[in-house]
Amino acid sequence: MDKTIKIVFILPSLKAGGAERVVSFIAQHLDKTKFKPILLIVGFEKDAVFSVDGVETHFLNKTRVLDGVKGIFSKLKALQPQIVMTSIAHLTAVTVIQSVYFRKIKFVAREANIKKVTRQYHDNATPFGNVLYTWSYKLLDLIICQSKDMADELIELRPKTKNKIQIINNPITKTYAERISVKQQEKPQYITVGRLHDEKGHCRILEALSLLDHDFNYTIIGEGPHKAAIVNKAKALNLSDKIIWIDYTSEVQKHLAHSSVFIQGSYAEGFPNALLESCAVGTPVVAYDCLGGTSEIVKQGVNGYLVASEEELKVKLIELLTHPIDQQQIINSVMKKFSKKYIINQYEQTFINLINN
Numbered sequence: 001m002d003k004t005i006k007i008v009f010i011l012p013s014l015k016a017g018g019a020e021r022v023v024s025f026i027a028q029h030l031d032k033t034k035f036k037p038i039l040l041i042v043g044f045e046k047d048a049v050f051s052v053d054g055v056e057t058h059f060l061n062k063t064r065v066l067d068g069v070k071g072i073f074s075k076l077k078a079l080q081p082q083i084v085m086t087s088i089a090h091l092t093a094v095t096v097i098q099s100v101y102f103r104k105i106k107f108v109a110r111e112a113n114i115k116k117v118t119r120q121y122h123d124n125a126t127p128f129g130n131v132l133y134t135w136s137y138k139l140l141d142l143i144i145c146q147s148k149d150m151a152d153e154l155i156e157l158r159p160k161t162k163n164k165i166q167i168i169n170n171p172i173t174k175t176y177a178e179r180i181s182v183k184q185q186e187k188p189q190y191i192t193v194g195r196l197h198d199e200k201g202h203c204r205i206l207e208a209l210s211l212l213d214h215d216f217n218y219t220i221i222g223e224g225p226h227k228a229a230i231v232n233k234a235k236a237l238n239l240s241d242k243i244i245w246i247d248y249t250s251e252v253q254k255h256l257a258h259s260s261v262f263i264q265g266s267y268a269e270g271f272p273n274a275l276l277e278s279c280a281v282g283t284p285v286v287a288y289d290c291l292g293g294t295s296e297i298v299k300q301g302v303n304g305y306l307v308a309s310e311e312e313l314k315v316k317l318i319e320l321l322t323h324p325i326d327q328q329q330i331i332n333s334v335m336k337k338f339s340k341k342y343i344i345n346q347y348e349q350t351f352i353n354l355i356n357n
Helices: 018-029 066-079 089-100 115-121 127-139 148-157 159-164 202-209 227-236 252-257 273-280 310-322 327-335 340-356
Strands: 005-011 035-041 056-059 083-087 106-110 142-145 165-167 189-193 217-221 243-246 261-264 285-288 304-307
Touching: 005 018, 005 066, 005 089, 005 340, 018 035, 018 083, 018 106, 018 273, 018 340, 035 066, 066 089, 083 089, 083 340, 089 106, 089 127, 106 340, 115 148, 127 159, 142 148, 142 159, 142 340, 148 159, 148 165, 159 165, 189 202, 189 252, 202 227, 202 310, 217 252, 252 273, 261 273, 261 310, 273 285, 273 327, 285 310, 304 310
Parallel strands: 005 035, 005 083, 035 056, 083 106, 106 142, 142 165, 189 217, 189 261, 217 243, 261 285, 285 304
Antiparallel strands: none
8 A cells, every 4th residue: 555645736837936946846855755746737838947857747727826726626636635735825725725625635835925025015915815815824734934034924914823834944956066266257246036026126236236336247137027127227327237137047056156246135035045045056145134034044254144225235245355255164054954855854744744643
């Protein structure tokens, strides 16, 4: 008799995104002698940018989550998993409601963001949606938060979730062997990776960069609805000729490894994967101190700095020019706590405990 725990991981798509990247990574790296991971994707196979080799994967080929509800129900009925795990709030809401039918399945949600900031920048909630989200939290068996800030906020907003919460940070999903010494570069190479949206704080990074007296290049990797506003801001600050725009690349680690400093301007982060991976390749980070997992990664003077203003960001960039941080020290600061082995083991033990309890 097969004693492996069958888990269906449900995602809206396998397009470029933090939730898509981390959840598909977890599915791929669970111990196959203990678990039978299956990916169920609402979207289209043609849009997939993440490898899912070795994992049974089903695509519903739907453009919207709501259009995939019937397909999700049919697949769960056919696959009969012991655990279903979702990420992204609206997908979780329409999936966990099906627990009324699937009484034997344990439903797990991975929280994806800090709600206070998300509501500020994405205020598209409806009365029906709020009711649905409230019910979804009641029906969930387990909620995985990426950071302590995320867990604390959820408990504050929904106190009854306290006993359902488990904090598991995101893992380092890729490593990059090559490292280019910053001493070999003619001028600093700064980089930011993230969706082009107001909450990511690109414009306040540009304000800080405009205060620098030294020459530099600044690479921005990402797509999003606010690119035009960021481009206009760069023009207004006379920085356009210093910026390299990359909408999407599968070689983010290579760009991070060839950069002098990773800069994060976000007003909140669930758990900043690109910042973590910058440390993993030995590139120091300077980030605004914000809600979320940033402060759980950045250790002052060890792998970078947390700042509170444009002036402070400017000062730290100058300081890193004259007093660079040892690259191996930066790598060591994250490799144990956020390694694939350590984080996957946490997920495995959490799933086993859920079934046993």
